[in-house]
Amino acid sequence: xxxxxxxxxxxxxxxxxxxxxxxxxxxxxxxxxxxxxxxxxxxxxxxxxxxxxxxxxxxxxxxxxxxxxxxxxxxxxxxxxxxxxxxxxxxxxxxxxxxxxxxxxxxxxxxxxxxxxxxxxxxxxxxxxxxxxxxxxxxxxxxxxxxxxxxxxxxxxxxxxxxxxxxxxxxxxxxxxxxxxxxxxxxxxxxxxxxxxxxxxxxxxxxxxxxxxxxxxxxxxxxxxxxxxxxxxxxxxxxxxxxxxxxxxxxxxxxxxxxxxxxxx
Numbered sequence: 001x002x003x004x005x006x007x008x009x010x011x012x013x014x015x016x017x018x019x020x021x022x023x024x025x026x027x028x029x030x031x032x033x034x035x036x037x038x039x040x041x042x043x044x045x046x047x048x049x050x051x052x053x054x055x056x057x058x059x060x061x062x063x064x065x066x067x068x069x070x071x072x073x074x075x076x077x078x079x080x081x082x083x084x085x086x087x088x089x090x091x092x093x094x095x096x097x098x099x100x101x102x103x104x105x106x107x108x109x110x111x112x113x114x115x116x117x118x119x120x121x122x123x124x125x126x127x128x129x130x131x132x133x134x135x136x137x138x139x140x141x142x143x144x145x146x147x148x149x150x151x152x153x154x155x156x157x158x159x160x161x162x163x164x165x166x167x168x169x170x171x172x173x174x175x176x177x178x179x180x181x182x183x184x185x186x187x188x189x190x191x192x193x194x195x196x197x198x199x200x201x202x203x204x205x206x207x208x209x210x211x212x213x214x215x216x217x218x219x220x221x222x223x224x225x226x227x228x229x230x231x232x233x234x235x236x237x238x239x240x241x242x243x244x245x246x247x248x249x250x251x252x253x254x255x256x257x258x259x260x261x262x263x264x265x
Contacts, residue, residue, distance in 0.1 A: 001263050004029040005117065005157035005230060007213070007256035010038040011067070015046060019253030024048065027248075029260070030071050033106070033117035035159045037065035056080070058103040065103040066117050066158075074108035081105060081140060085147075089140040094132045107148065112265050113238060114148050118158040123179040130184055133161075138188030142195060153235035155263075156197075159213075159256065160231055164189045164199065167208040168228040180229060197233040200245040200261050210247050213256045221249075232261045241265050 004027065008014045011034060015021070024032070032051075037044075039062070041055040051069040056079045058064040068074075080100050081091060092098050099121055107116045121137055123130040148154050162185040166172035175181045193199065201210070211226025220226060234242060244262040251257050 001030040001265060002027065002260060003031045003033070003115070003155065003157070003232065003263065004258045004260045005033045005035070005232060006251075006258035007035040007119070007159040007230060007254060009036050009254040009256060011044055011046075012039050014253040015044070017253045019251065020046075023251055023253075023258070027258075027260075029069075031108075031115055032069040033115065033157050034067040034069070035065075035117065035119035037067050037103075038062050039065065041067075054106055054108060056103040056106045059101045060097070063102065064119055066106050066119055068106050068108055068115065068117060070108065070110075070115075072110060074110060076109040078107040079105065081144060085140050085144055088143075089136045091136055091140055094129065096129065099132065099137065109152065113153045113155055113235075114151065116145065116148065116154060116156040118156065118160070120159060120161045122161045123182065123185060125179055127179055127182070130179070130182060134182075134184035134188060138185075138191065142188075142191055145192075145197070146195060149235055153237040154197075155232060155234050155238065155261070157230075157232045157259070159229060160189065161229055162186060162189055163227045163229055167206075168211075170208070170211065170225045170227070180227065192233060196236045198236060198239040200232045200234050200239075200242050201228075201247065201259070203239065203242065204245050211249070212247055212259055216255060221255075224249075230256055230259045232259060234261070238263065238265075 040057040054068040163169040212230035214221035214226040
């Protein structure tokens, strides 16, 4: 099975650019997880008869949002955080609104595993959403993934809005302490790894130079001055079944590129 994750930064925009359908046609993902769709399903002119579609759109128009397109119909679907986790971590409000109605989470159960996709809140340039990330969201996300893991092994993906190590961005030194590379955000990722989840790309590829997001400024993408902030993480039980993990910088249409895994299951 081939599973892809892509922050499209507006699905209507990436379709209009003419890159989305050719990507589907060429790569034929069995499961495709999207982040930052910025649209409701009825706002998108797309015909993918081979796929079952799941959408979770933000209440605020043109903002955030996730989707999963799957060739197999999921056994179960869950949107957003469950209410017990929302209450435990007080996740229903911050200065920007309610992060649990921004369409950031979709979970789909299949025969052999659970797939979760997430568009993790950005901590903002002034770090005004860092405490949401560090004290609430990342802890809640880990607890939710472990709860799901008690049902079936989990594959979770998405734009996690953090570069985990210095190998995961082109210019680490000047970015230490800045949003996306704070100690707090990196500690949140550390907790995923310490709990047993595997960063699938790092199973196969070490070192730097491998990025999934580039700023629009200063011709950064052409110069490969980027960040690796899009991931597939896998339960330990699934790690040895993953045969490939890739980043696809040649696929255009967004400031992010897709990341993928192939799993033999």
